Amino acid sequence: MIWQLLLVALALGAAYYRWSRRRLYKLAAEIPCLPDSYPVIGHAHIFAGSNEDIMQQLQNLGRISNDHDGLTSFWVANRLLVSMTDPKAIEVVSKACLDKDEFLIKYIRTAIGNGSIFAPVNIWHPRRKINAPFFSRKNLDQLMPVFDAKSSIMADLLRAEAGGGDFPIWRYVTTFTFDTVCETALNVPINTQKDSEHYYLLNAIDGCTQVLAKRVLQPWLHPDIVFKKNNNNELSHFIEAVIQSSGGLEKGYSDMELREELMVFMVAGSDTSATAVSYTTVLLSRYPDVQDKVYQELQEVFGESDRAVTPEDLPKLTYLEAVIKESLRLYPPVPVVVREVHEDILLPSGTTLVVETTVMFNIWGTHRNTAYWGRDAEEFRPERFLQGPLPHPAMFVPFSYSVRNCLGATYAMMSAKTALVNLIRRYRLLPPAGVRAADLQRPLPVKFDIMMKAVDNFTLRIEERNRKPLMMQAKWQKALIDNAQSPAERARLLAVSEPESGLWLHALPSPNIGTLLERTTLALATSLRLGVKTNEPHRCRCGSIVDELGHHGLSCQRSAGRISRHASLNDVIRRALASVSVPAILEPNGIARDDGKRPDGMTLIPWRLGRTLVWDATCVDTLAPSHLQATSVKAGAAATTAEQNKRRKYAVLSEGYIFAPFGVETLGPWGPSAKSLFKEISQRLIDTSGDRRAGSYLGQRISLAIQKAKLLARIS
Structure with missing residues (x-):
């Protein structure tokens, strides 16, 4: 009789339990759910295995x-998790749900405690106010000498690896970030870079995060008795070691709060920065063309000097910042973030998330969402961050999003930039020996240790840069530019030093494929590039005096060459789009500015993000009097300004179309939007044809179109 009553009670309890959670089961039925859910553990069995296996499942x-x-859903034990990669949904949930999911985060708190990153809202909010002044830009600028000094030590120590074989750069980077965080945030000079005795702290961090990563997603490790036996009390030893080495912080915390915030600074602050820098170095080693562009930018800012990096330098390093952001996009240090739903939330898709749902922001997946990033979402293309504002702010969230984003994002970016400057100025980064070229651009094997890290600890090679030839070249280039006799001569020298200006020189001269410049055109293009005499002085039909250099014809309002080069540019773009099966028309009807002017071209099918591409090309004269003030200071300034003007004039199109101004200059430089669109079309040409030279051919045709138009401009 007792057994029967127990069975009835159990049956009633199970029925009530299921009935009380009916809305969760309904939501799981609405959202596509993973197959093979088992009793008690749900889908947690997919997370069994190594940290690498866990990351593969995420x-x-x-x-x-x-x-x-x-959206997709899965169960971990009795908890319904919704994996989310839609930026619109992430934006809604980020603003509505500030609490981290208690079911999963409580296991991380066994080591970190209620540190700011993992604390409940009522604890997080006041602590954020205490920490905020430290992360102000004014205070961070004052920390630059520490960033520079510690990263210079890292660069000095790396000399032992230069010219040798493969080695994991992780140890060098993580000791740099650890020393930097300890000295800037905690005012404690640990000096792990030079004193290996302190490296046990970093080993403790690695051991801590590896164990915690498994515990969070493996329910069989949730019971404390099992976990304590499993991890052999490593976490306790780690916490005590950190506290004993940390010293103190500013006033405003109790003893317990101090311990918890110390953990956040040392674990999250150090590990996140180290991971970001390490991924960037590995990617640069595998993409030498990108590394060369970064180095060129460093040469422009620092020249041949080894001077310290200053706060004023960092905003000038726009391409380096784009490279770091692209690394963070493909390999976000924190690949997932979890939030707990306390009130029903209506998503933009119409789905309602119910109370007790756990939302997992799958940052790794969000950063690869082709609906927002395009078909090349898996490709490493830093130029995508030079195209202007992103279509949606929540599509790039390496430091989380909304009010509970990472307070140290700017700190991490400044630290990473400084470290990479001092590293790349001295060394060329190379991939591991013996890796086939075809394998260099494959995704990196990664593992989940709370942070996402490379399985091979970021293995690469380095060699010291032979800076003598480069320094000599930089010297005579600088001497030429500094000693220019006029703004026009200076603007010419700056322009022809841009890589795009010489693309036509690399074209195979063949009349069959239209890449042969006839004799007069070749002579004129060469003369204009070298700045030598092209004609006798005379008066143009517009009334202006034309000097012996012949520059006037490139910008004269009566020059037929202006129309020719404009038409040629658009024809090259249209043909390139057709080659990738994207039909396009020139001067499309139905879309125009307020003054009735139409853009140059439009694709007839969506380009990306479900929207068609609209472009408007312009070729401005580098040496035109209206541009000389800018082009004599910075190469490509006229093309950049022209693109900005186009964006303003066609601002109405940006809402319904992908608008891309394509600005180039007569002496060769391209604007940032032109470079970005060129890169995007080139990648599609390579994917379609299988020929990695396809992009180079497109660049040559654009450059040739500009050169051919110069003759007509000169004659007219």
């Missing part, structure tokens, strides 16, 4: 979410 969840409009 990546798979991101892919599945992207395939189902940004």
Whole structure:
């Protein structure tokens, strides 16, 4: 009789339990759910295995979410998790749900405590106010000498690896970030870079995060008795070691709060920065063309000097910043973030998230959502961050999003920039020996240790740069520019030093494929590039005096060459789009500015993000009097200004179309939007044809079109 009553009680309890959670089960039925859910553990069995296996499953969840409009669901024990990769949904949930999910985060708190990153809202909010002044830009600028000094030590120590074989750069980078965080945030000079005795602290961090990563997603490790036996009390030893080495902080915390915030600074602050820098170095080693562009930018800012990096230098390093952001996009240090739903939330898709749902922002998947990033979302292309504002702010969230984003994002970016400047100025980064060229651009094997890290600890090679030839070249280039006799001569020298200006020189001269410049055109293009005499002085039909250099014809309002080069540019772009099966028309009807002027071209099918591409090309004269003030200071300034003007004039189109101004100059430089669109079309040409030279051919044709138009401009 007792057994029967117990069975009835159990049956009633199970029925009530299921009935009380009916809305969760309904939500799981509405959102595509993973198969093979088992009793008690749900889908947690997919997270069994190594930290690398766990990361592969999180990546798979991101892919599945992207395939189902940004949402998919799965169960961990009795908890319903919704993996989210749709930026619109992430924006809504980020603002509505500030609490981290208690079910999962409580296991991380066994080591970190209620530190700011993982604390409940009632604890997080006042602590954020205490920490905020430290992360102000004014205070961070004052920390630059520490960033520079510690990263210079890292660069000095790396000399032992230069010219040798493969080695993991992780140890060098993580000791740099650890020393930097300890000295800037905690005012404690640990000096782990030079004193290996302190490296046990970093080993403790690695051991801590590896164990915690497994515990969070493996329910069989949730019970404390199992976990304590499993981890052999490593966490306790780690916490005590950190506290004993940390010293003190500013006033405003109790003893317990101090311990918790110390953990956040040392674990999250150090590990996140180190991971970001390490991924960037590995990617640069595998993409030498990108590394060369970064180095060129460093040469422009620092020249041949080894001077210290200052706060004023960092805003000038726009391409380096784009490279770091692209690294963070493909390999976000924190690949997932979890939030707990306390009130029903209506998503833009119409789905309602119910109370007790756990939302997992799958940052790894969000950063690869082709609906927002395009078909090349898996490609490493830093130029995408030079195209202007992103279509949606929540599509790039390496430091989380909304009011509970990472307070140290600017700190991390400044630290990373400084470290990479001092590293790349001295060394060329190379991939591991013996890796096939075809494998260099494959995704890096990664593992989940709370942070996402490379399985091979970021292995690469380095060699010291032979800076003598470069320094000599930089010297005579600088001497030429500094000693220019006029603004026009200076503008010419700056322009022809741009890589795009010489693309036509690399074209195979063949009349069959239209890449042969006839004799007079070749002579004129060469003369203009070298700044030598092209004609006798005379008066143009517009009334202006034309000097012996012949520059006037390139900008004269009566020059037929202006129309020719404009038409040629658009024809090259249209043909390139057709080659990738994207039909386009020139001067499309139905879209125009307020003054009735139409853009140059439009694709007839969506280009990306479900929107068609609209472009408007312009070729401005580098040496025109109206541009000389800018072009004699910075190469490409006229093209950049022209693109900005186009964006303002066609601002009305940006809402319904992808608008891309394509600005180039007569002496060769391109604007940032032109470079970005060129890169995007080139990648599609390479994907379609299988020929990695396809992009180079397109660049040569654009450059040739400009050169051919010069003759007509000169004659007219």
